[in-house]
Amino acid sequence: MLLFGLDTQASFDRALAAELGVPLAAHEARAFEDGEYKLRPLADPRGADVYVVQSLHGDDRASPHDKLCALLMFVATLRDHGAARVTAVVPYLAYARKDRRTKPFDPVTSRYVAQWLEAAGMTQLVVLEAHNPAALDNAFRCPVQHLQAHPAFDAVADELGDGPLAVASPDPGGVKRAQLWREHLEGRRGGPVGFAMVDKRRSAGVVSGTELVAGDVEGADVLLLDDLIATGGTLVRAARALRAAGARRVVACAAHGLFVEGAERTLADTALDRVVVCDSVPAFRVPAASPLRARLTVASCVPMFAHALRQSRASWLQ
Structure with missing residues (x-):
């Protein structure tokens, strides 16, 4: 089992690792001058059951979009390098509030996020109290564990x-x-x-x-x-x-x-x-x-x- 926490300052990631009795696996996070960044696992993911923790709330260091992009790229990198299974552990799932069309030409952002994560290679999602659990299940085709708060x-x-x-x-x-x-x-x-x-x-x-x-x-x-x-x-x-x-x-x-x-x-x-x-x-x-x-x-x-x-x-x- 490999457990990665993408937000190196998040106390949730460290607390989860301690509760599970496993260390957080190391990764490289490198920012470029123009705002782009690179994420690279420093532990070999080949054949591993991998869990990636990333809560998608905005803060003073990164927006929800930045964090979602980082999660997508890291999941894709892990699958690209042979991870057997990648589970996204997402305590707060951004864009879950807009889960149905109520006006002409409305977006259904919960479904779009699901499509992006699945296309990146995510094989399972664990999330806490999504806005609408039924809509969440319908948006994703991979297994979803929806935890009630x-x-x-x-x-x-x-x-x-x-x-x-x-x-x-x-x-x-x-x-x-x-x-x-x-x-x-x-x-x-x-x-x-x-x-x-x-x-x-x-x-x-x-x-x-x-x-x-x-x-x-x-x-x-x-x-x-x-x-x-x-x-x-x-x-x-x-x-x-x-x-x-x-x-x-x-x-x-x-x-x-x-x-x-x-x-x-x-x-x-x-x-x-x-x-x-x-x-x-x-x-x-x-x-x-x-x-x-x-x-x-x-x-x-x-x-x-x-x-x-x-x-x-x-x-x-x-």
Whole structure:
């Protein structure tokens, strides 16, 4: 097994290697003066089962496009030099939000990314909480392991105690995601967990809809589950609606915390008691002195990825 981490500064890559008990394989990353770069494995990939870790979020060093291009070229290089299998380990998958056509001439970027990765020689994808799992499965022809984020948030649910609890989706598109966590929590708690959904519609980037809450949250602690946080507007809007419907506390949980411009101000809203995200994207956009940082919890999804890779490796060896 060879495990490469393309972002040499990413703590996720190092944590995954430590969890698996394997070293990160060395690679050369060379930048040219005009912005081009070269990636070369320094470990022989011939006949190997290779895993390449690359989270496709933008940061102050590289854009999502740069990281996607690096992943494509490195996967192709590994297959070109005889790797038996190349698995892309992508904690955050960029371009997954546009997974269907809703207007004339719309792109379907999730499918285009799938085609590029498969053309480069990727034989398997492991990803955390894609925007639409069904669309993801339809986009890729190679095997895809889609990891749900909610097990990483179980400790947060446990901390809320044994009182009335509900799981809510901030929009109709996330209903299945929230229902799966609700069923999971009912098994853990041995009792009923409520469910709710907040009305929301989006067109041309504009959110609309009433603050209607479908479900009973009166007197309950509510776990508000989404796939990602960008500005935080969707979660705050839903939290206000849940509070108006009688929720006692609202804790926002999301797999990916992008925290783009405006998020720090938006998420300061008192309708949210706490914000919890996974470490699929480092929370580098939230300053240490920010009030949001004091209410922010980062839950590790590394154990889930390590378990998935061990299972994948065992199945491949059989």
